């Protein structure tokens with residue numbers, strides 16, 4: 035770690051912004067219908083990725099997604115650790131854990147310098163967090179703390195979706211100055227470190243899900259089922275697939291002998 039450059043000013047800006055509070059509830063409400071169209075597929079990706087690690091050690095980069103990915107999905111994790119740079123965000127995680135059987139251990143920690151020994155975790159995961167970090171430094175740390183044969187699962191926004199551009203431009207108060215949705219060059223950073231699979235999600239479902247919500251389409255009714263089928267085809271088209279709103283990323287750390 036000695037010769038790694040960590041942009042401490044950037045980390046301090048993120049910490050300050052999240053401690054001051056960024057209210058994402060309104061935005062998440064607007065986008066909920068689009069996300070719902072893909073939620074079954076997303077759950078399956080997470081379950082498939084985590085299933086070989088029963089009773090394993092899990093680390094969330096962030097402190098909120100465990101409630102869905104571990105607690106709601108009943109992932110049989112042996113231990114769960116969560117880290118966040120923001121006290122307020124970590125407190126939010128602690129509050130959620132008051133009502134759940136899963137009791138993660140919460141740590142204030144910078145994701146660019148994880149205070150865990152090498153090869154500590156079977157699985158490392160997070161949602162909408164890597165794009166707040168220096169990707170290369172954070173991925174090096176994630177790789178370091180993963181056991182050989184371990185898995186990482188992240189869901190991150192892509193920077194190539196035109197509706198995503200509009201949403202971001204319309205919601206500057208819900209952004210931090212340093213966040214960078216993933217571009218092609220970032221995808222390569224994963225492939226350099228892990229055996230990686232990208233699963234893009236939400237394409238036509240982003241505008242159509244919002245429209246369906248406005249028009250009062252029934253959740254999982256004919257319209258949404260049609261949009262889901264359409265999207266599943268769209269995300270398979272090479273060249274177009276990275277225009278999705280987000281991508282799931284599943285990466286495996288090769289075993290020493292492979």
Ligand SMILES: C[S@@+](CC[C@H](N)C(=O)[O-])C[C@H]1O[C@@H](n2cnc3c(N)ncnc32)[C@H](O)[C@@H]1O
Pocket residue numbers: 045048049052095096097098099117118119120123143144145146160161162163166167
């Ligand atoms: C968009 S939020 C996502 C949070 C969470 N995954 C969720 O789904 O609500 C981004 C998170 O990144 C955290 N963060 C930003 N920079 C960080 C860093 N250097 N180390 C650890 N956490 C950081 C923020 O405090 C915030 O909780």
